[in-house]
Amino acid sequence: MSNKKTTLKDIAVKLNISTAAVSKALRNDSRISTKTKDAVKKIAKDLDYQPNNLASALRSGKSNLVGVMVPSTNSSYFSSVLQNIEEVLNSKGYNVIVTQSNESYTKECNNIDTLLFTQVDGIIASMANETVDLDYFEKIKSKGIPLILFDRGENDLNVDYIGINDYDSSHMIVEHLVEQGRKNIAHIGGFKHTRIFNNRIRGYVDALQKHSFTLVDEYVSESNLTIEDGRTQMKKLLALKNPPDAIYAASDYAALGALQILKEENIAVPKTIALVGFGNEPFTTMVTPTITTVDQHSAEIGKLAAETFLEYADKKTTTQQLNKKILEAKLIVRESS
Amino acid sequence: MSNKKTTLKDIAVKLNISTAAVSKALRNDSRISTKTKDAVKKIAKDLDYQPNNLASALRSGKSNLVGVMVPSTNSSYFSSVLQNIEEVLNSKGYNVIVTQSNESYTKECNNIDTLLFTQVDGIIASMANETVDLDYFEKIKSKGIPLILFDRGENDLNVDYIGINDYDSSHMIVEHLVEQGRKNIAHIGGFKHTRIFNNRIRGYVDALQKHSFTLVDEYVSESNLTIEDGRTQMKKLLALKNPPDAIYAASDYAALGALQILKEENIAVPKTIALVGFGNEPFTTMVTPTITTVDQHSAEIGKLAAETFLEYADKKTTTQQLNKKILEAKLIVRESS
DNA sequence: TATATTTGCTTAATCGATTAACCAAAAGTA
DNA sequence: TACTTTTGGTTAATCGATTAAGCAAATATA
Numbered sequence: 001m002s003n004k005k006t007t008l009k010d011i012a013v014k015l016n017i018s019t020a021a022v023s024k025a026l027r028n029d030s031r032i033s034t035k036t037k038d039a040v041k042k043i044a045k046d047l048d049y050q051p052n053n054l055a056s057a058l059r060s061g062k063s064n065l066v067g068v069m070v071p072s073t074n075s076s077y078f079s080s081v082l083q084n085i086e087e088v089l090n091s092k093g094y095n096v097i098v099t100q101s102n103e104s105y106t107k108e109c110n111n112i113d114t115l116l117f118t119q120v121d122g123i124i125a126s127m128a129n130e131t132v133d134l135d136y137f138e139k140i141k142s143k144g145i146p147l148i149l150f151d152r153g154e155n156d157l158n159v160d161y162i163g164i165n166d167y168d169s170s171h172m173i174v175e176h177l178v179e180q181g182r183k184n185i186a187h188i189g190g191f192k193h194t195r196i197f198n199n200r201i202r203g204y205v206d207a208l209q210k211h212s213f214t215l216v217d218e219y220v221s222e223s224n225l226t227i228e229d230g231r232t233q234m235k236k237l238l239a240l241k242n243p244p245d246a247i248y249a250a251s252d253y254a255a256l257g258a259l260q261i262l263k264e265e266n267i268a269v270p271k272t273i274a275l276v277g278f279g280n281e282p283f284t285t286m287v288t289p290t291i292t293t294v295d296q297h298s299a300e301i302g303k304l305a306a307e308t309f310l311e312y313a314d315k316k317t318t319t320q321q322l323n324k325k326i327l328e329a330k331l332i333v334r335e336s337s
Numbered sequence: 338m339s340n341k342k343t344t345l346k347d348i349a350v351k352l353n354i355s356t357a358a359v360s361k362a363l364r365n366d367s368r369i370s371t372k373t374k375d376a377v378k379k380i381a382k383d384l385d386y387q388p389n390n391l392a393s394a395l396r397s398g399k400s401n402l403v404g405v406m407v408p409s410t411n412s413s414y415f416s417s418v419l420q421n422i423e424e425v426l427n428s429k430g431y432n433v434i435v436t437q438s439n440e441s442y443t444k445e446c447n448n449i450d451t452l453l454f455t456q457v458d459g460i461i462a463s464m465a466n467e468t469v470d471l472d473y474f475e476k477i478k479s480k481g482i483p484l485i486l487f488d489r490g491e492n493d494l495n496v497d498y499i500g501i502n503d504y505d506s507s508h509m510i511v512e513h514l515v516e517q518g519r520k521n522i523a524h525i526g527g528f529k530h531t532r533i534f535n536n537r538i539r540g541y542v543d544a545l546q547k548h549s550f551t552l553v554d555e556y557v558s559e560s561n562l563t564i565e566d567g568r569t570q571m572k573k574l575l576a577l578k579n580p581p582d583a584i585y586a587a588s589d590y591a592a593l594g595a596l597q598i599l600k601e602e603n604i605a606v607p608k609t610i611a612l613v614g615f616g617n618e619p620f621t622t623m624v625t626p627t628i629t630t631v632d633q634h635s636a637e638i639g640k641l642a643a644e645t646f647l648e649y650a651d652k653k654t655t656t657q658q659l660n661k662k663i664l665e666a667k668l669i670v671r672e673s674s
Numbered sequence: 675t676a677t678a679t680t681t682g683c684t685t686a687a688t689c690g691a692t693t694a695a696c697c698a699a700a701a702g703t704a
Numbered sequence: 705t706a707c708t709t710t711t712g713g714t715t716a717a718t719c720g721a722t723t724a725a726g727c728a729a730a731t732a733t734a
Binding site for chain 4: 007008009019020022023024027051052053054055056057058059060
């Protein structure tokens with residue numbers, strides 16, 4: 001019908017008052033009479049008035065938009081984090097813009113530019129695996145926009161970080177496998193330059209040492225931890241003259257790849273080789289055998305990330321520092337170990 | 338350092354020219370000298386100037402923001418659609434705001450309000466399962482904002498729609514099962530009030546008729562098609578005095594639930610009972626046996642949805658009508674059938 | 675009654691980028 | 705030389721909502 005958005009002016013003209021009065025009436029300013037307020041609200045409803053966020057955002061310097069950048073929304077972990085961020089922020093009047101980096105540094109830089117261009121009030125991000133150069137993230141800081149990192153973070157940026165204790169998680173896993181009587185534990189790991197994977201590797205190495213196991217170099221690999229990577233690394237491990245009797249993969253996807261190979265080779269899991277993944281992806285309960293894994297408290301992390309942003313939300317100046325909120329991960333033992 | 342965003346004015350002051358000149362210089366207006374342009378661009382770069390999108394959006398009436406609403410990002414189908422929408426739109430200078438309805442009608446209404454409030458230039462959506470009332474979607478239309486539906490659409494809204502041919506897909510599946518010698522084919526279906534599920538049910542019924550099979554009422558059920566629903570329905574089917582020898586589930590999740598029960602009951606798949614899902618979720622290749630399913634061309638649908646929006650993007654008036662783009666789904670035969 | 679206070683608005687400036695309208699100086703043309 | 709055209713800008717209005725400042729009328733106070 002009207003095919004045109006209603007503005008404050010439309011209401012003002014209709015009631016023959018100023019737009020200022022209309023604006024105040026809608027925000028329940030005490031200097032506007034109840035009579036006028038009621039009249040304004042009635043017309044507003046009739047005309048289906050909705051405030052133009054762009055205008056108020058421009059005026060107030062606040063867009064009420066928060067940018068979230070994840071490697072991919074297509075993992076139950078990130079999807080759940082996202083959902084919780086959205087929930088918390090929506091309840092506080094913020095909207096969320098989601099962008100995916102697809103683990104690409106270039107895409108990540110573009111996304112950051114996009115978010116800054118859109119005038120977001122803050123950015124919550126988990127870094128791409130290949131990201132090493134932090135210039136683009138520094139750019140966010142230099143514009144005075146609060147930056148909250150989760151999962152894949154970076155100490156050197158000196159901003160807030162929310163994640164689990166990866167180092168301890170590795171200990172937990174190794175401990176568990178040792179308890180099961182395993183002697184030769186291999187680790188299909190992520191790249192060392194990504195802090196969380198580095199921590200998992202360190203945790204693995206130190207836990208072995210704690211139990212006086214010797215570290216076999218061939219037992220540790222670095223990759224992107226995809227299903228395909230899991231398959232490749234598993235094949236390599238089986239080809240060793242002394243193959244391991246337990247595998248700890250730093251992602252459920254890699255664990256799944258490993259499991260596929262083990263099944264193809266008719267190797268009994270967990271009898272001959274035990275398997276542990278990381279991330280508690282839903283498919284770990286769908287396959288046979290179900291895979292032992294580590295839960296990363298995605299919901300909690302999403303909430304904490306959002307709440308951390310909110311702490312900065314109404315301050316005019318932003319000064320951030322390294323402030324870590326670390327949750328304890330939870331080992332979920334299933335059939336594969 | 339500066340902790341303050343650079344504006345046109347900052348550049349203008351530095352060069353002692355008007356902001357209008359700066360604006361034109363940056364957009365390569367022919368009425369600005371090369372010398373001035375170069376000077377402006379240099380300062381812009383030095384000060385790390387980034388245009389305030391809110392201001393230009395307000396002025397031009399275009400936010401360059403497109404809202405996307407899906408039931409959930411946590412499915413490979415929606416995630417892939419999303420990724421492709423984003424890709425196409427980003428390349429044309431648009432940003433994407435993603436919201437999830439979690440299959441809730443209330444959340445969907447809130448999301449629509451949010452998107453309208455944010456002044457998006459268009460909305461691409463797939464409806465929640467429980468949505469029956471179309472008032473909120475009508476609201477989008479009445480504001481003159483282009484609306485593109487995909488997957489879960491609705492003819493009565495008279496807007497563009499992109500999806501697969503659900504009716505034909507059911508035929509394909511039944512055809513396939515009949516070829517495998519199956520006589521008693523059950524259907525774990527979605528709710529009839531959702532058009533796509535209704536079409537799948539109709540396709541199933543008509544295909545049975547085509548092969549002169551009698552329709553057994555107990556063989557058809559309606560549910561939300563979650564894993565749990567799949568388990569429940571499968572149990573019911575097994576409890577019948579004449580259980581089916583083939584299951585066609587309208588979602589992979591329901592198919593997975595059914596498979597879990599079949600395995601628990603030690604029923605051979607596909608020997609005793611064949612199983613077909615819908616959606617080609619990655620886990621269908623991860624379980625044992627791998628599940629036969631239907632691919633919905635998520636990437637293609639995402640691209641088409643984005644391109645359809647772009648057709649309206651620069652027109653001042655929007656008049657939409659029912660305009661369907663239907664892709665043929667692809668049957669992917671695997672071990673379960 | 676005279677002054678102070680409160681009520682209920684209006685006016686005008688502002689946020690930052692864009693653009694129509696305008697103008698002075700330089701260059702071109704007859 | 706006298707007029708036209710082009711060049712290279714400037715001024716001011718605009719998008720819609722918000723808000724500081726102002727002001728007249730109504731009400732309260734002494």
